[in-house]
Structures are given as structure tokens and as C-alpha cells.
Amino acid sequence: xxxxxxxxxxxxxxxxxxxxxxxxxxxxxxxxxxxxxxxxxxxxxxxxxxxxxxxxxxxxxxxxxxxxxxxxxxxxxxxxxxxxxxxxxxxxxxxxxxxxxxxxxxxxxxxxxxxxxxxxxxxxxxxxxxxxxxxxxxxxxxxxxxxxxxxxxxxxxxxxxx
Numbered sequence: 001x002x003x004x005x006x007x008x009x010x011x012x013x014x015x016x017x018x019x020x021x022x023x024x025x026x027x028x029x030x031x032x033x034x035x036x037x038x039x040x041x042x043x044x045x046x047x048x049x050x051x052x053x054x055x056x057x058x059x060x061x062x063x064x065x066x067x068x069x070x071x072x073x074x075x076x077x078x079x080x081x082x083x084x085x086x087x088x089x090x091x092x093x094x095x096x097x098x099x100x101x102x103x104x105x106x107x108x109x110x111x112x113x114x115x116x117x118x119x120x121x122x123x124x125x126x127x128x129x130x131x132x133x134x135x136x137x138x139x140x141x142x143x144x145x146x147x148x149x150x151x152x153x154x155x156x157x158x159x160x161x162x
Contacts, residue, residue: 058162
């Protein structure tokens with residue numbers, strides 16, 4: 001076998017290894033280009049939403065519990081801004097609804113009511129921050145207090161017990 005190797009000129013052996021290295025380099029280069037072309041900047045991200053899922057625990061369909069939210073001015077529960085009626089809470093909707101916050105104008109305080117739940121639960125001190133990622137897509141972060149407890153956008157669901 002050594003004799004076969006000795007019959008191949010040294011220059012030919014070196015050029016064969018150069019070809020292998022060149023193929024390897026070109027393969028890595030093509031993979032790098034494919035990786036760059038599939039980056040986030042070529043795809044438009046979905047529009048971000050500032051929202052939290054409000055879920056009622058301990059309800060049954062037989063309770064016929066209706067839910068609604070009243071938005072008031074920040075720090076002033078006597079000044080109503082808006083109200084949304086979410087209807088009957090039942091198993092089809094998982095006894096829950098999605099409460100969306102406004103991104104383009106100030107948010108007030110949100111008083112959450114249900115027939116089967118004692119008293120209001122309230123979201124206060126809502127603060128929204130909008131930034132952009134490296135691809136120019138909007139990224140939103142927000143903080144708020146739910147019944148006085150500080151929360152962030154990482155809390156996707158608030159549970160209200162009957």
C-alpha cells in the first residue's frame with residue numbers, strides 16, 4: 001500500500017487535500033448564507049398585543065355567571081372611560097376572556113366583575129413600553145398591579161377565584 005502512495009506524486013496528494021478543504025469551506029459558506037437569509041429580518045413578525053387572559057376558577061355553567069370590565073380614569077374610580085361586557089362564562093371559553101390594553105393611548109384602571117365573584121378585582125398602574133428588535137419589529141413590555149400585586153407581561157393569565 002505504501003508503494004501505491006509513493007507512486008502518486010506529492011503535488012497531486014496536496015492538491016487533492018486542497019480540493020477537499022475547498023469543498024468543505026464552500027459548504028460552510030453556503031450554510032452561512034442560508035442561515036442569514038432565513039433570519040428574522042426577512043419575515044415580518046406578528047403585531048404584538050398587550051393583553052392578559054382573565055380566568056375565573058371555581059365557576060360552573062349552572063352558575064350563569066356573567067363577566068364585564070369597567071375602565072376608569074387612572075386613580076379615579078368615579079370617572080368611567082369604557083366598559084366591556086364579556087357575557088356568560090362557561091366551559092366553552094374556559095371560564096375566561098382576553099383583556100386587551102391599548103398601545104396607542106393611555107390606559108386607565110380596569111375593574112373586573114363577575115356575578116359569581118365577590119367584589120371587583122382591579123388592574124392598576126398599567127405602564128406600556130414599546131421598543132424595536134434588531135429587525136425593526138415592535139416589541140412591547142408592560143407592567144401593572146393586579147389587586148395590588150406587581151406583575152409583568154410574563155404573566156399571561158390572571159386567575160380570579162370564586
